[in-house]
Amino acid sequence: MFAAGCIQLLIQIYPLLKLKLFPSFSFNLNHPGVRKVLYLMIPGVIAGGVSQLNMLVDTILASFLPTGSPTWLYVSDRLMQLPLGIFAIAIGTVILPKLSSLHQNSDQDGFSKTMDWSLRLVMLIAIPSILGLVLLSEPIILTLFERGEFLATDTTQASYSLMALALGLIAFMLIKVLTPSFFARQDPQTPLKVALGSMIVNAFLAWLLAFYLGLNHVGLAMASSIAAYFSISILLFILLKNKIYEVQKGWIVFFGRIVIACLLMALIVHFMNIETFAWRELEQAERFIRLLLVL
Numbered sequence: 001m002f003a004a005g006c007i008q009l010l011i012q013i014y015p016l017l018k019l020k021l022f023p024s025f026s027f028n029l030n031h032p033g034v035r036k037v038l039y040l041m042i043p044g045v046i047a048g049g050v051s052q053l054n055m056l057v058d059t060i061l062a063s064f065l066p067t068g069s070p071t072w073l074y075v076s077d078r079l080m081q082l083p084l085g086i087f088a089i090a091i092g093t094v095i096l097p098k099l100s101s102l103h104q105n106s107d108q109d110g111f112s113k114t115m116d117w118s119l120r121l122v123m124l125i126a127i128p129s130i131l132g133l134v135l136l137s138e139p140i141i142l143t144l145f146e147r148g149e150f151l152a153t154d155t156t157q158a159s160y161s162l163m164a165l166a167l168g169l170i171a172f173m174l175i176k177v178l179t180p181s182f183f184a185r186q187d188p189q190t191p192l193k194v195a196l197g198s199m200i201v202n203a204f205l206a207w208l209l210a211f212y213l214g215l216n217h218v219g220l221a222m223a224s225s226i227a228a229y230f231s232i233s234i235l236l237f238i239l240l241k242n243k244i245y246e247v248q249k250g251w252i253v254f255f256g257r258i259v260i261a262c263l264l265m266a267l268i269v270h271f272m273n274i275e276t277f278a279w280r281e282l283e284q285a286e287r288f289i290r291l292l293l294v295l
Contacts (some may be wrong), residue, residue, distance in 0.1 A: 054202040072217050088177065095115075112244070122173045143288060146280075168226070
């Protein structure tokens with residue numbers, strides 16, 4: 001990961017030098033621009049990474065649960081990062097400068113339409129992803145992880161927490177898209193307060209579901225998902241109340257198309273999928289090939 005980050009940095013340096021846009025370094029912390037960046041950055045780190053912070057808390061709590069709980073939770077979270085890291089973060093990165101420009105130009109209509117476009121794109125990606133992760137939770141984990149010390153019982157337990165986390169994927173992705181809309185308007189405090197509230201909700205639900213109700217690691221995963229929905233509910237309420245975002249036409253038709261596509265997807269997955277014991281009888285290469293075909 002460190003090497004990949006270095007390569008990504010080096011790839012960007014040459015074009016910046018060629019365009020004479022490479023920034024000069026300065027350590028003047030009293031500069032107004034630096035202070036403004038720090039003012040926006042610190043709340044941004046907390047608000048944008050609230051899901052990861054909640055998962056960190058859940059992982060620590062999982063160490064007090066039955067043996068294997070931290071591993072099951074970690075495996076589930078890693079699989080969740082695929083749609084979250086590839087799509088949601090990319091969308092959030094793309095819309096932030098666009099929203100900032102629209103806000104500077106006082107183009108409220110354009111701001112709202114850009115928000116609407118990003119929300120639809122998230123839904124288009126998240127809903128089929130949820131369906132795939134839920135229906136194929138056990139085959140995915142079995143294919144990728146079940147070997148050595150990772151046994152069949154581990155696959156089953158990890159699949160339960162994966163399903164619980166997958167149900168919150170829409171919320172996890174929307175956090176990455178809704179948060180930039182506040183930073184584009186120079187308002188870092190609102191998402192920060194919501195993030196802190198989400199952490200409190202997550203901690204309470206983690207205790208309630210995992211320990212008090214005895215749902216163990218699945219309860220921790222459920223707590224993260226519910227806390228994420230809490231965050232987006234508050235953020236969306238604020239955006240709608242202040243008329244920063246206005247829902248555009250066509251959502252009913254849009255959702256209808258997604259539902260039809262997901263029903264077809266579920267039927268295809270149902271007919272192409274096989275029982276868990278049949279997956280285990282396949283060779284490793286055959287598992288990968290079949291999983292790719294089903295996906």
